[in-house]
Amino acid sequence: MIALRPENPLIVQSDRTLLLEVAHPSFELVRDELARFAELVKSPEHIHTYRISPLSLWNASASGVTCEAMAETLHRWSRYPVPQNLLQEIQDHGTRYGRLKLVAKDGRLALEMVDRGLFWELTNQKSLLDVLAEPYADQRGIFLKDGMRGEAKLRLIRLGHPVQDMAGYKDGDPLPFALREQLLQSGRPFRLRPYQQAAADVFHAGGGPDGGAGVLVLPCGAGKTVIGIGCMERLKTHTLVLTTNVTAVKQWKQELLDKTSLTEDQIGLYTGDTKEIRPVTIATYQILTYRKTKESPFEHFKLFEAANWGLVIYDEVHMLPAPVFRAVAELQAKRRLGLTATLVREDGQEEDVFSLIGPKRVDVPWKTLEKDGFIATAHCLEIRIPLPTTERMAYAVADQRARFRIASENSLKLAIVDELLAGHAGDPVLIIGQYLDQLRVLGKRLKAPVLTGQTPEKERERLYAAFKTGELKVLIVSKVANFAIDLPDASVAIQVSGTFGSRQEEAQRLGRILRPKDDRNISYFYSLISRETTEQEFARNRQLFLTEQGYRYLIESRYFDEDSRLSEPLVWRQLLEETGGA
Numbered sequence: 001m002i003a004l005r006p007e008n009p010l011i012v013q014s015d016r017t018l019l020l021e022v023a024h025p026s027f028e029l030v031r032d033e034l035a036r037f038a039e040l041v042k043s044p045e046h047i048h049t050y051r052i053s054p055l056s057l058w059n060a061s062a063s064g065v066t067c068e069a070m071a072e073t074l075h076r077w078s079r080y081p082v083p084q085n086l087l088q089e090i091q092d093h094g095t096r097y098g099r100l101k102l103v104a105k106d107g108r109l110a111l112e113m114v115d116r117g118l119f120w121e122l123t124n125q126k127s128l129l130d131v132l133a134e135p136y137a138d139q140r141g142i143f144l145k146d147g148m149r150g151e152a153k154l155r156l157i158r159l160g161h162p163v164q165d166m167a168g169y170k171d172g173d174p175l176p177f178a179l180r181e182q183l184l185q186s187g188r189p190f191r192l193r194p195y196q197q198a199a200a201d202v203f204h205a206g207g208g209p210d211g212g213a214g215v216l217v218l219p220c221g222a223g224k225t226v227i228g229i230g231c232m233e234r235l236k237t238h239t240l241v242l243t244t245n246v247t248a249v250k251q252w253k254q255e256l257l258d259k260t261s262l263t264e265d266q267i268g269l270y271t272g273d274t275k276e277i278r279p280v281t282i283a284t285y286q287i288l289t290y291r292k293t294k295e296s297p298f299e300h301f302k303l304f305e306a307a308n309w310g311l312v313i314y315d316e317v318h319m320l321p322a323p324v325f326r327a328v329a330e331l332q333a334k335r336r337l338g339l340t341a342t343l344v345r346e347d348g349q350e351e352d353v354f355s356l357i358g359p360k361r362v363d364v365p366w367k368t369l370e371k372d373g374f375i376a377t378a379h380c381l382e383i384r385i386p387l388p389t390t391e392r393m394a395y396a397v398a399d400q401r402a403r404f405r406i407a408s409e410n411s412l413k414l415a416i417v418d419e420l421l422a423g424h425a426g427d428p429v430l431i432i433g434q435y436l437d438q439l440r441v442l443g444k445r446l447k448a449p450v451l452t453g454q455t456p457e458k459e460r461e462r463l464y465a466a467f468k469t470g471e472l473k474v475l476i477v478s479k480v481a482n483f484a485i486d487l488p489d490a491s492v493a494i495q496v497s498g499t500f501g502s503r504q505e506e507a508q509r510l511g512r513i514l515r516p517k518d519d520r521n522i523s524y525f526y527s528l529i530s531r532e533t534t535e536q537e538f539a540r541n542r543q544l545f546l547t548e549q550g551y552r553y554l555i556e557s558r559y560f561d562e563d564s565r566l567s568e569p570l571v572w573r574q575l576l577e578e579t580g581g582a
Helices: 027-034 054-062 067-077 084-094 116-123 149-158 194-207 224-235 246-259 299-305 322-329 350-357 366-371 389-396 400-408 413-423 436-446 457-469 503-511 534-548 572-579
Strands: 010-012 017-021 039-042 047-051 101-105 108-112 132-135 141-144 213-217 239-243 267-270 280-284 311-315 335-340 360-363 377-385 429-432 474-477 492-495 522-530 553-557
Touching (some): 017 027, 027 067, 054 350, 054 360, 101 149, 194 360, 213 350, 224 246, 413 492, 429 436
Parallel strands (some): 377 553, 429 492
Antiparallel strands (some): 010 017, 017 047
8 A cells, every 4th residue: 555645745756857835834944955956847836846857966966965865855755655767767867977987097088987888888889989099908998089078078978977077187377375364445354154165175175186177056145256266265276267247357356356365467357358368367258259250260269278277267157158168178177167156057058067167066055045144135026017008909919029028118117116116215226127228218217327238347337336335326237237246235126127038147136136234134126027928927937046046936916097007006115024025
């Protein structure tokens, strides 16, 4: 007779999907345990759906989660017996990471394995013929052809065989420096927080071959730049930092000068305007992918070989442009650090990140840092608004892409923005959107500056500085502010439009307001959505990220009369706090 445990919140299915009951008292505990080895797929109000994939199991294994621990979680919380085939798949895929090791042997690189069956499988794969050289005599390993370290790992993971790279790294030129005990700008004491130190330690791994390559996943506002600096300090070597835009480049330099003994002449900026190559060089992804025509070579890939780098840091690694993977494949002898708030890539190239940058080494839950006060508590609310009749007619006859834009630019959102600003009078507010016409209308209506990709760099810096000092209370920004922008005092974000169903964008936008505050340490994230439109459908996917990080995403509707007038105004902040929207 099958033993049932109806009090448990989890249903485990043989197709690798897991259904978790949100209302269960143990929901948060189970959610955190599942997040170690499963991916959140859907998150409606009552039942969240997770999926176990080979990649999620390989990342779990690389970060130290055993197959036994995964199975124990499923057994403990499942309402019904766990399907035997799923347990077998966890054992099969979860133990694959580590079965195939890349090592240095006799001055060459080789793949080693203890499983002779795996040896025969690899030697008979046509897709590996041009990367593998001669086998060991005892059939326990195979040498690689020269220059094939990255390519071999890519091809093998696509065959279902993740490689544990233990071949070691070439040391770059030395760069002695130290972390400051007091910040240069403020004079306040400085040291790495415990989780930052732990992340740097895991990446470094005592300098051995098991460290030196991997991805650290931490929330926006948790100090990923500081962790990167901590990793640099452990290695004390020439370092190339790649990040998303010129503002982020300058912020990296400011952080390095503020928190380390590095001097101005040791840090170079490599952007469209400046081409400095120094012991620490900070560049943008955009400059790396610049070329005159689609057929022309990437002119700035030479930066990877311009110095004897001992470490390459990929900031916001989920945004790493696809062409750069080609260069990364040739950099496997250098230590590589990826920093991100989410491993989700909209192009589906998570396996390439695993192979070429490295597996996930650290994944710190957002809610854990919130509980400890290292990031702000966030109240998240989606406000659903009808399309006015005239816009509804245009929406009805439009194609899919035009429908999304019409819904995103819903004119009734303006009245909700007014309402939100009235409830947050005096608070520093970011209004974030996708469409420039919509943002300019808001700028004119609110008499607030609009910052876009066309805004000159000096003007951007002036606006950011005015916002930080409190001189400017409302700043309207396009998607240019999605990434690596340090606005520590922002406590309110109003998202008026977004990029279809981008989970990574939702992560970055929430991250703009999560940096810890000096007073209440509470932030508010509002997303304005046109009800019963494609925008509402795409919003569900964006919310997946917030849900998997443990945030409650409340949904409320706002109604208008036939003349597009609101009923009695609401104070949304009060509503959120009364309903416990964190």
